Amino acid sequence: RGGSTETGLALKYILHKGFPGGRNSSVPEVLIIISDGKSQGSTAMPAMQVKERHITVFAVGIKFPRWEELHVLASEPPERHLLFAGDADDAANGLYSTLSDPVCTATAPGCKVESHPCERRTLETVKELAGNYVCWKGSKQPNAVQASLCPFIRWKRVLIKHPSRCFRTVCPDPCDSQPCQNGGTCVPEGLDRYHCLCLLGYGGDIHCAAKLSLKCSVDLLFLMDSSAGVTLEGFLRFKAFLKRFVQAVVGQDSPMSVGVAQYDDDVKIPIELGQHKDAFSLMKSIDALNFSGGRTLTGRALQYIAQHGFRSSPVFADVQDDLPRVVVLLTDSKSQDSVAEAAKYMKDQNLFLIGVGSSFMRAELTTVTGSPQQTIVYSDPQDLFYRIPELQRKICSVGNPEGCQAQSLDLAFAVDASAGVGLENFLRLRRFVRSSCLHFIINRDVTQIALVIYGSKAHTVFALDTHTSNSAVLQAIDQVPFLGDSASAGSALLHVYSDVMTVQKGARPGVNKVVVLLTNGGGMQDAAAPAQQLRHNGILVFVVVIGGTEKDTLLRVTGSPNYLVHISSYEDLQYYQGLIIERICEEAKSPVNLCKPNPCMNQGVCILGPGSYRCECHGWEGPHCETRVLRGDSPRSPALPRHSHVQWSPRGLQHFSRALQHSKR
Numbered sequence: 001r002g003g004s005t006e007t008g009l010a011l012k013y014i015l016h017k018g019f020p021g022g023r024n025s026s027v028p029e030v031l032i033i034i035s036d037g038k039s040q041g042s043t044a045m046p047a048m049q050v051k052e053r054h055i056t057v058f059a060v061g062i063k064f065p066r067w068e069e070l071h072v073l074a075s076e077p078p079e080r081h082l083l084f085a086g087d088a089d090d091a092a093n094g095l096y097s098t099l100s101d102p103v104c105t106a107t108a109p110g111c112k113v114e115s116h117p118c119e120r121r122t123l124e125t126v127k128e129l130a131g132n133y134v135c136w137k138g139s140k141q142p143n144a145v146q147a148s149l150c151p152f153i154r155w156k157r158v159l160i161k162h163p164s165r166c167f168r169t170v171c172p173d174p175c176d177s178q179p180c181q182n183g184g185t186c187v188p189e190g191l192d193r194y195h196c197l198c199l200l201g202y203g204g205d206i207h208c209a210a211k212l213s214l215k216c217s218v219d220l221l222f223l224m225d226s227s228a229g230v231t232l233e234g235f236l237r238f239k240a241f242l243k244r245f246v247q248a249v250v251g252q253d254s255p256m257s258v259g260v261a262q263y264d265d266d267v268k269i270p271i272e273l274g275q276h277k278d279a280f281s282l283m284k285s286i287d288a289l290n291f292s293g294g295r296t297l298t299g300r301a302l303q304y305i306a307q308h309g310f311r312s313s314p315v316f317a318d319v320q321d322d323l324p325r326v327v328v329l330l331t332d333s334k335s336q337d338s339v340a341e342a343a344k345y346m347k348d349q350n351l352f353l354i355g356v357g358s359s360f361m362r363a364e365l366t367t368v369t370g371s372p373q374q375t376i377v378y379s380d381p382q383d384l385f386y387r388i389p390e391l392q393r394k395i396c397s398v399g400n401p402e403g404c405q406a407q408s409l410d411l412a413f414a415v416d417a418s419a420g421v422g423l424e425n426f427l428r429l430r431r432f433v434r435s436s437c438l439h440f441i442i443n444r445d446v447t448q449i450a451l452v453i454y455g456s457k458a459h460t461v462f463a464l465d466t467h468t469s470n471s472a473v474l475q476a477i478d479q480v481p482f483l484g485d486s487a488s489a490g491s492a493l494l495h496v497y498s499d500v501m502t503v504q505k506g507a508r509p510g511v512n513k514v515v516v517l518l519t520n521g522g523g524m525q526d527a528a529a530p531a532q533q534l535r536h537n538g539i540l541v542f543v544v545v546i547g548g549t550e551k552d553t554l555l556r557v558t559g560s561p562n563y564l565v566h567i568s569s570y571e572d573l574q575y576y577q578g579l580i581i582e583r584i585c586e587e588a589k590s591p592v593n594l595c596k597p598n599p600c601m602n603q604g605v606c607i608l609g610p611g612s613y614r615c616e617c618h619g620w621e622g623p624h625c626e627t628r629v630l631r632g633d634s635p636r637s638p639a640l641p642r643h644s645h646v647q648w649s650p651r652g653l654q655h656f657s658r659a660l661q662h663s664k665r
Helices: 007-017 044-052 068-071 096-099 228-249 279-287 300-310 339-349 357-370 381-385 388-396 423-437 470-477 489-499 528-536 551-558 569-588 649-663
Strands: 030-036 056-062 082-085 112-139 144-170 185-189 195-197 219-225 256-263 267-271 325-330 349-359 375-378 409-416 445-455 458-463 512-519 539-546 564-567 605-608 612-617 643-646
Touching: 007 030, 030 068, 030 423, 044 068, 056 470, 068 082, 082 564, 144 195, 144 219, 219 300, 228 325, 228 388, 228 470, 256 279, 256 375, 267 279, 267 300, 279 564, 300 325, 300 339, 300 539, 325 388, 339 349, 339 357, 349 357, 349 388, 357 375, 375 381, 375 388, 375 489, 409 423, 409 489, 409 569, 423 470, 423 512, 445 489, 445 649, 489 512, 489 528, 489 539, 489 643, 512 569, 528 539, 528 551, 539 551, 539 569, 551 564, 564 569
Parallel strands: 030 056, 056 082, 219 256, 219 325, 325 349, 349 375, 409 445, 409 512, 512 539, 539 564
Antiparallel strands: 112 144, 185 195, 256 267, 445 458, 605 612, 612 643
């Protein structure tokens, strides 16, 4: 508020008015004075009277207080009632500690008040003799002056230190016991609670236990680059990654055996498969690995591992010898020899290869593994450690296709083979369809796949029921021709609706259906109406467009942005395969309408019931209106009434469809 410092008057006011709103005399009265101790009036008498009223006085000095006056103000003993604050905002600092003992006896459980030596400071102005200087003085004689030496005084600000004792409240930190495991960071929450910030791959409980685990049974061999190209720093990074992976993933009951090999000019397997029975001893052996620093001969290393890497016996007696064999290549250096032949040889030996490296190694890792889905790239050293869950998933996908697993699905690819795409890009689209089919179990009971190519007209390369194995589908895809004329996506979708996704051509009632249209965006103007017709019949239309085209047109075709994937170039198509398959498989898990598409043939009407359907036929008969009613006296089988109401399981519907198709042939 400004004005002078009249501490004495303030004390007299307290003596006269008391504590406004105060309670009875049984409640202790505490007065806290926050001041620099430089009162313009006397404070001694009012301070004594306040203390005689049994008011406990705490004096808090601000910045550079006058301690002598604060000592007069504070209650006895002064070391417990005299405090210091750097500024007015900090004046409350230390009050909790001081009040907790003499006034408030309740301290937090486990906390205690401790005293410690400290220093109190004050800044005072003092007189200092600067020296004697010649000065002129008056003289008794008229018209005369007298010269003399006069003392010269100057005022100086002096920082005076007063030894004292200070008090503080000390409470145990809940993080003192280091409760967070596996590199987790403990964050206290008050006096007795905390939470742990866990590294990726941990967090299985509040103390950062490993939350990942390899529940799959595999033989796993890490092949680690130890060449000069990867540098000592990169080699140590890979070692740290291996240890973190073992900590997070390989538990006591892990049904897998792990080995580690390293290579440069030569290949060594210092940790054989099955050599260690527990994660701790395995990590000690990883710690003992040494950097060698030769040439980067990745191709030779892969060839050697394919021949000699999996000769160890299994860890557990009840684990079979024919477990999937997985090699994880850790490299950050371009190979100085050819890798293509060695990678092919590994695949011929039924080895599953996963490549891990920095982003500039993406192309070579894709060449080595044969698929972007089998490569893991990281952007910076720390990012490598965040890839542990992804590596765990890829390892456990061996022997389990990444497609829709046991979910039944009727899937049709419609591929643009027009001149706008061009022969080279058409071959890329064909390779994409081929590699996508590898992710599905193709047979009559799980996934059926059809392929349509189109230019100005659409052609069925093979129908849903044509091929019953992956190998047959892959062989057929390799023979697909390029058309090279103009494009009409509308005619392709109309062809899929009328000639592919039908019961007569192998479509199974009670099974989800998806059409994947691969296009450069040309010829989409006539595609919206047939796409709407497909969706109306329960068939999902998924569009993958490469290059630029009008987005509004594409959205009219897909009906939702969730079913549209836009890719900038054909070279990048392979990197979107996982996303596209994931979206397809989400659809495969959605509920099925048994009457969409219509399983009834010959204009029969499908009538839906609880868990079943029936076909209402006109001029035809049979469960799916497949038999014409003959005029005259030709008898009709009593077993097949004209309006059939048959309870079908999805598997039963599929078997009946197949039998019907064979009979029509």
